[in-house]
Amino acid sequence: MVEMKPFKIISKVNGSTVELGVNPGRRLIDILREDLGLTGTKEGCGEGECGACTVLINGRPVNACLVLAPEMNGKEIITIEGLTPEDELHPIQEAFLEAGAVQCGFCTPGMILTAKALLDKNSDPDEKAVKTAISGNLCRCTGYVKIVAAIRLAAAKLAAREGSI
Amino acid sequence: MLPSFNYYQPASLQEALTLLASLPRPKKLLAGGTDLVPALRRGELYPANVVSISGLSEMKEIKMERGLILIGALAAFSDLVCPPCFEGAHRLVAEAAGQIGGPQIRNQGTIGGNIVNASPAGDMLPPLVALGARVRLCREAGERAVFLSDFLGDAGGACIAPEEILVEVSFPALPVNAAGSFVKLGRRNSLAISRISAATVIIYDSYGRIEEARLALGSVGPKPVRVPSAEALLKGQKPAPDLLEEVVASVGEAVGVLLGSRSSASYKKAAVRGVARQVLQKADPRFMNSGEING
Known part of the structure; x- marks a missing residue:
């Protein structure tokens, strides 16, 4: 058995600088959930198939179950908790509620972060673009129809908010 | 843990x-x-x-230099989907990269990893083999370049030493009068391992005849295979629906021989005909019957 040396990381998680010595045999999802208490990130399959653990690393959606903890070093990470200040809902979260896109809720944080990455790049995605964007996020409850509707509603909400500023 | x-x-x-x-x-x-x-x-x-090595940005670059397209081994699949150098005939690279895993996997997974792990179903491999790609490998004491088709072992895996790093993959840019495409057959569109994949590169002469055709299949053996019988049928011909049927039949036969008595043989022998038909029609619409729409 090799004695693992902790690896020192400095990264930004939801806007705050995090300095930790991490055991290289842990994964990003372990650090988020167990050390930082960010339990909004869910572990589904643990193999990169389901997308429940999706977080944004430098703005791109990735599966936190496939990232070794030391790989966080130097990266900017956004989890569902970091989408808005506490007690506020992001327009994408509002849209998910209004469209009835949440059932059991397990896939929702990953879906919403994937939607955020899409809407950051494409402010008015058509149905096909939405379906392609969420093709790495599985949902066992909704049948996806309301999730797709929610993401398009979120686009409209964001556009309206942009217009009113 | x-x-x-x-x-x-x-x-x-x-x-x-x-x-x-x-x-x-x-x-x-x-x-x-x-x-x-x-x-x-x-x-x-x-x-x-x-x-x-994930942080080595010097290995993420994609560029065209002296007639070669050079892709840093750490380029993520999603980095390969949009660049202008993967439009036109080179689009088979973007088409393959854009169908790997799901969006999250494409943001993380790299072309170098796909090559070195050398899965029989590695989707980047057939397009790169069809393009005649080479890989550049470095070690502390020096470097070497080998054709991808030689780098991939006949029994599977890649011929790389534990001290080596694959730093770059490159291929000669295709001439203006060329076409290419990639098609994958999976159990579903997203997050599915390829059951069969096919990549083609076609180079035309000035009369619109096929000067050279390359067809590489994935998931029908330990590494991508070219189909010389099909390529020979295409050479010197003008693309047409009748020619396509001949080519497709020869691809089916070739795959039957390759897979022998494997349990998947009867399925793949039939399915590869559809995949071959699609990939050639996608590369050149002249392979289609009038009114036919390529799905």
Whole structure:
């Protein structure tokens, strides 16, 4: 058995600088959930198939179950908790509620972060673009129809908010 | 928790090569991690040392230089979907990269990882073989370049030493009068391993006849195979629906021979005909009957 040396990381998680010595045999999802208490990130399959653990690393959606903890070093990470200040809902979260896109809720944080990455790049995605964007996020409850509707509603909400500023 | 190992994050390629040369085995290189992390978790690998090269931005570049298209081994699949150099005939690279895994995997997984892990179903391999790609491998003491088709072992896997890093893959840019495409057959559109994939490159003469055709199939053997019988049928001909049927039949026969008595043989022998038909029609619409729409 090799004695693992902790690896020192400095990264930004939801806007705050995090300095930790991490055991290289842990994964990003372990650090988020167990050390930082960010339990909004869910572990589904643990193999990169389901997308429940999706977080944004430098703005791109990735599966936190496939990232070794030391790989966080130097990266900017956004989890569902970091989408808005506490007690506020992001327009994408509002849209998910209004469209009835949440059932059991397990896939929702990953879906919403994937939607955020899409809407950051494409402010008015058509149905096909939405379906392609969420093709790495599985949902066992909704049948996806309301999730797709929610993401398009979120686009409209964001556009309206942009217009009113 | 994964097995125990020491982890290193070198700041440059040189530092990574020095580390790899000095660290004792078993050692593994970490790029995107989409194959390595699940394998560690399943207990299939138990390296004492893991060297992460994911931060080496010098290995992420995609550029065209002196008639060659050069792709840094750490380019993520999603980096390969949009660049202008993968439009036109070279679009088979973007088409293959854009269908790997799901969006999250494409943001993380790298072309170099796909090549070195050399899965029979590795989707980047057939397009790169069809394009005549070479890989450049570095070690502390020097470097070598080999054709991808030779780098991939006949019994599977890749011919790489634990001290080596695949730094770049390159292929000659196709002439203006060329076409290419990639088609994958999976159990569903997203997150599915290829059951069969096909990539084609067609180069035309000035009369619109096929001067050279290359057809590479994935998932029908340990590594991508070219289909010489089909390529010979295409050479010197003008693309047409009748010619396509002949070619498709010969692809089916070739795959039947390759797969022999494997349980998937009867399915793949039939299915590959459809995949071959699609990939050629996608590359050149003259293979289609009038009114036919390529799905």
